[in-house]
Amino acid sequence: MRESPVTAFRAPVLPPVSTGFVRALPSADRFALRLKGERVAAGGFDLTGPLNSVRGTPERFAARIGPDEWLLACPAGEGRAAEAALDADLAGRFFSLVAVGHRNAAIAVSGPHAADILNAGIALDLSDTAFPPGSATRTLLGKAEVVVVRTGDDFRVECWRSFAPYVHAFLQEAAREFG
Known part of the structure; x- marks a missing residue:
């Protein structure tokens, strides 16, 4: 018996409209990668960065959030090709690659007060000197675990x-203070 692929429709959990400094980002394909040993470039992702760093573009990046852990993201629809490329490039190595695109949602925080908005709920220094572009970390925002990624001037907040x-x-609510 031949199996046919089934694709489930996942309704957005956030409003699609842009509202000032805080806006929902479009869906993306994401992976949790665990890889010990030498860090390499694989599957079109640069895995060579130090801990708490991100390599890539705002749309396609590898955020190193643990000693042997990365959050990988690419535009929706590119996940299967990225997964196949990662499998091929990492062949012969011990690794774990789990698709988590269905689990996460992303929110952009931008503008001159982006770090201040995030600091309303994150007890980390997110200033340009302490958390410059190219930084990433797992932390808490209020009561929720998030991953904060900064590939440029804007911040990307990944959460379940x-x-x-x-x-x-x-x-x-935090952004209301800034207009």
């Missing part, structure tokens, strides 16, 4: 879909 409405509302 179940926490996304809370995180989005928290950031929207």
Whole structure:
């Protein structure tokens, strides 16, 4: 019996409209990668960065959030090709690659007060000197675990879909102070 692929429709958990400094980002394909040993470039992702760093573009990046752990993200629809490329490039090495695109949602925080907005719920120094572009970390925002990624001047907040409405509302409320 031949199996046919089944694709489930996943309704967005955040409003698609842009509202000032805080906005929901489009869906993306994401992976949790665990890889010990020498860090390499694989599957079109640069895995060579130090701990708490991110390599790539805002749309396609590898954020190193643990000694042997990365959050990989690429535009929606590119996941299967990225997964196949990672499998080929890492062949012969011990690694774990888990698709987590269905689990996460992403929120952009931008503008001159982006770090201040995030600091309403994150007890880390997110200033340009302490958390410059190219930085990434796993932390808490209020009561939710998040991954904060900074590939440029803006911040990307990755969180579980179940926490996304809370995180989005928290950031929207903090942004009200700045207009």
